[in-house]
Amino acid sequence: MTATGTDRADTAPAGAPGPDALHTDAVRALEAWRPADPEQDRLRLAYLRHLAEQPEGLYRSCLPAHITASAAVVDPDAGRVLLTLHPKVGRWLQMGGHCEPGDRDLASAALREATEESGIPDLVLLTRDGVPVPAKLDRHQVRCTGKDRPENTHLDVQYIAVAPPGAQALISEESLDLRWFDYDRLPELTDHSVRDLVARARELTG
Structure with a gap:
């Protein structure tokens, strides 16, 4: 894989693709991705079924499940990953x-999301044949609609974002804390999904 930059888009500029284009791209990306792991492939097919059934399936308003996007921010030269302590x-x-x-x-x-939460402006995503590709998928339960509301499901599509060597992170209001961790010294308050993603990032950027 190689790394490539993607323009930041906080609001849709004139002439930009609409929600239907985002849905179409999500289907394309998941159809094109072929994970070697059978469980990951089962998740990929489940995500595609969700998108086939839910035209608005990429947005938080789609309940009880919706697609989300994330990225492990890594500095391969230093063998470290940037993690946020989620409030x-x-x-x-x-x-x-x-x-x-x-x-x-x-x-x-x-x-x-990676740029906003890390404060690092020059992140680049790993690509294959010039196209950013997922590193892995993770399905988990959350309460993103409120702590007193029922749990819903995040169908997370996870990428790898490479930071410039020696990049300095800047904490945002979305984090309780923001720190670099050595690959081999991840904090105790991480789950298997994060550890698996970091291991995958280490493999792909090593």
């Missing part, structure tokens, strides 16, 4: 969140 979850996570109408594609959504 709602209380765990160290990769950067990520909900898709927005201005996002042209899933990769743009992942890169936008």
Whole structure:
């Protein structure tokens, strides 16, 4: 894989693709991706079924499940990953969140979230044949509609974002804390999904 940049899109500029284009791209990206792991392929097919059944399936308004996008921000030269201490979850996570109408594609959504939450402007996503591709998928339960509301499901599409060597992170209001961790010294308050994603990032950028 190689790394490539993607323009940030917080709002849809004139002539930009609309929500239907984002849906079309998500289907394209997931149909084109062929994970070697059978469980990951089962998740990929489940995501595609969700999108086939839900035209608005990429947005938080789609309940009980919706697609999200995230990215592990890594500095391969230093062998480290940047994690955020999420205020709602209380765990160290990769950067990520909900898709927005201005996002042209899933990769743009992942890169936008990674840039906003890391404060690093020059992140680049890993690509294959010049196209950003997912590193893995993760399906998990959350309460993104409110702590007193029922749990819903995030169908997360996870990418790898490479930071410039020695990049300095800047914490945002979305984080309780933001720190670099050595690949081999991840904090205790991480789950298997984060550890698996970091291992995948290490494999792909090593």
